[in-house]
Amino acid sequence: MGSVRFNPFAPGRVRRRIGVVALAVLGGLLATALVLGGVPDPRRTAGPTPGGGEPGPPTVGPSSTAGAVLPADPPPLPAPPPPANLPVIDYGPAPRGFPADPDPMSTVRLDEGLRPIRRVAAYDAPGGRPRAWLAPTISGVPVTMPIVERRSGWVAVLLPSANRTIGWVPPGTWTTTALPDLVVVDRGGRRLHWYRDNRLVDSWPVSVGAGATPTPLGRTFILGRSSLPGRVYADTEVFALGAVPDDPESVPTGLRGAHIGLHAWYRDAHLGRANSNGCVRITRRAQQRLLAELDPGTELLVLDRFTAPARLPGPPAV
The missing domain is CATH 2.30.30.40 (SH3 Domains)
Structure with missing residues (x-):
């Protein structure tokens, strides 16, 4: 089998009044302030220093944003109102007119x-x-x-x-x-590599699509699960992917309209080959582990050739 059909399951404020007072009164107030501890120096920060002494002047350097006015983000571009009859x-099959993925092999x-x-x-x-x-x-x-x-x-x-x-x-x-996980399928080397937070977790041999029904290249994602019990699927659930056959007419009639899947196979000896209708076949034990670990939305990337590093590069620094 290759492509799979979807059969999912439900998972005080204080007010101060300042008046005009005589110079003698002002002098008296200043004297009182000095007795109580002095007039605070506006150049010093409030609170004690770590060593318990007098507070020092605030640190001002190139990295300080004190008093800086940061530029506001521009408002989002407005969205034209969508008609109610959109598909x-x-x-x-998804409607046409959407743009291509800008970096499908990243x-x-x-x-x-x-x-x-x-x-x-x-x-x-x-x-x-x-x-x-x-x-x-x-x-x-x-x-x-x-x-x-x-x-x-x-x-x-x-x-x-x-x-x-x-x-x-x-x-x-x-x-x-x-989304902490990434699954990379090496179509040429016929091997699957599972990464979490960019670190390699495990790797297994797989089968991929035959020449007439190749597994589509590029990045897709786990859409959900399908319950397809039976001996050929090793009695485990199937991950239905967002991808569909590149040539829908190339698959057998009974699989028309189905999605590419990631699933177990009943015989491990059949793995490591290009012999499916587009799906990625894996061992029963590996499928059980992935079913327990991977969430919907997890990215799955299919490449022609991939040398698996112990750690993948992270996104560029901003």
């Missing part, structure tokens, strides 16, 4: 995901044209999409049911969640 992205982990709280429109650019609705769930499963880019107050996410494609989302009814 909703679901498990079927090994820099996508560490944050977007979760719609209510239906939110996806646009083809910040302030651009609304193309489709993103719903909080697909087939009843809560959706988390990795965030690829931020610009002008908007965020771009990897879209489900489309390969190497993003949609732009304005500020609105959504929240974010951390």
Whole structure:
């Protein structure tokens, strides 16, 4: 088997009055202040010093922001109102008109995901044209999409049911969640590498798509789980990915409209080959571990060749 169909489950204030007083009265007040401890020096900071002595002057240096006026962030680009009849992205093919992923083969982990709280429109650019609705769930499963880019107050996410494609989302009814994991599939070397916080956790042999039905390259994500019991799937659940076959007509008729999956296989001896309908097959024990550890929205990256370092590079410093 290769592509999989989705069959998800529900987881005092003090006021001072200052009047005009005689010079003698003012002198008396100053004398009283001196008796009580002196007139405070405005150049000194309040409170004792760490050594218990008199407080010293405040430290002012290049890194101090005291008194500085920081530039305000520009307001987000406005979002044109979306029409109510926009298509909703679901498990079927995503609507056209969305832009390509700007860096589909990047090994820099996508560490944050977007979760719609209510239906939110996806646009083809910040302030651009609304193309489709993103719903909080697909087939009843809560959706988390990795965030690829931020610009002008908007965020771009990897879209489900489309390969190497993003949609732009304005500020609105959504929240974010951390994504600590990254799964890298070496299509040429036929091996899967699992990273958490950019450190290699484990690695296993896998099978990938055959020549006629290759596993799509680039980054996608775990959309949800499917329950496909049976001997060939080693009686474990299947991860349904956001990716679909690059050539939907190349897969067997019974798998048309299905998504690429990550799943166990009933015979380990069949692994390490290019013999699936596009899915990534893995050992039963490895699949059980990943099912226990990986959350929806976790990025899965398919590369033709990948030499697995013990640690992946982090995002560039800002």
